[in-house]
Amino acid sequence: GLLSVGNIDLPRKVRYRVRKKKKPVRVDKKCHLGRTYEDYLEFMAANPDTAVVQMDSVEGKKGGKVLLTIFFSNSELMLAFIRDRNTARSVAEIFNSLDTVLGRETFQALFPVILTDRGSEFTDPLSIECDMSTGEIRTRVFFCDPQRSDQKGACEVTHEMIRRVLPKGSSFDRLTQNDIDLMMSHINSYTRKKLNNRSAHQLFSTI
Numbered sequence: 378g379l380l381s382v383g384n385i386d387l388p389r390k391v392r393y394r395v396r397k398k399k400k401p402v403r404v405d406k407k408c409h410l411g412r413t414y415e416d417y418l419e420f421m422a423a424n425p426d427t428a429v430v431q432m433d434s435v436e437g438k439k440g441g442k443v444l445l446t447i448f449f450s451n452s453e454l455m456l457a458f459i460r461d462r463n464t465a466r467s468v469a470e471i472f473n474s475l476d477t478v479l480g481r482e483t484f485q486a487l488f489p490v491i492l493t494d495r496g497s498e499f500t501d502p503l504s505i506e507c508d509m510s511t512g513e514i515r516t517r518v519f520f521c522d523p524q525r526s527d528q529k530g531a532c533e534v535t536h537e538m539i540r541r542v543l544p545k546g547s548s549f550d551r552l553t554q555n556d557i558d559l560m561m562s563h564i565n566s567y568t569r570k571k572l573n574n575r576s577a578h579q580l581f582s583t584i
Contacts, residue, residue, distance in 0.1 A: 408500050409520050414528055417492060417519035431532035432493040434463055435539055437549030444539070444549065444557065445471055445498075448532040449487075452581035453572065454565050455535045457557050459549060465497070469504035476508070476515060488516045492529050495520050538564045 421427065428451050435444040435457070443463040447456040460467040476484045493499045502518035521528040542560050543549065565578040572580055 408502055409495070412502060412517075412519045414520065414522045414525070417490075420490070420517065420519070427489050428487075429490045429492055430488050431529040432491050432499070433529065433532050433536070434496060434498055435536055435543070436463065437543065437547055442549040442552065446532065446536065446539075448529075448535055449577075449581060450531055452577055452584055453531065453535065453569070454577040454581040455532075455561060457539070457561050459552055459554055459557050463496075463498045465499065465501035465504070468498050469501060472505050472516075481508075481513075481515065485515055491516055491518045493518065493520060494526060494529070495523055535564070538567070 421429070428449070431448040431450060433446050433448075435446055437443060443460050445458045445460055445468055447458075449455070458471050460471070472488075475488075479487065491505065499518075499520070502520075506514055506516050506518050508515055526533055539560070562578075565581075566576045568574050568576050
């Protein structure tokens with residue numbers, strides 16, 4: 378207030394646009410309680426024969442469509458679902474749809490334990506674990522430690538195969554679920570030496 382100068386007196390100032398402020402993503406830190414990686418290890422020690430499914434997201438162009446990937450560790454089969462936005466609600470909707478299509482018994486057999494990272498899209502684990510209409514627990518969700526994607530490294534390796542088709546920074550906006558299904562069909566049909574020269578699809582069908 379020492380100088381009698383307003384914005385109108387500054388020729389460059391009046392040309393500047395007001396910068397848009399991004400709304401911060403609110404993360405409910407309580408969602409990790411009882412679901413940490415340490416909790417996961419304790420649960421698996423008590424239930425060693427339980428199958429584990431790893432879950433993650435693959436982003437296209439920022440702000441555009443994004444993939445939800447579901448990786449079955451026992452067969453290395455991966456499913457991918459395209460979403461318009463990378464939100465917790467979109468993740469819950471996919472699991473609700475799978476529960477409806479598969480039936481509760483098959484759903485629980487395929488998804489007894491889910492391991493994922495701490496992305497904002499996974500901050501509502503209860504909507505994945507629980508049938509919100511009945512209150513029945515249908516699966517268990519656990520989180521990796523912060524900055525430890527290696528704790529679900531098998532899922533990350535399969536993402537590399539997706540990136541051969543959809544490079545980083547490419548837009549997914551024109552893709553449909555049929556396009557994604559075709560891509561994953563090719564990836565899951567790829568024979569691998571570590572699977573005894575079988576494909577993930579072949580191995581999954583025998584489990």
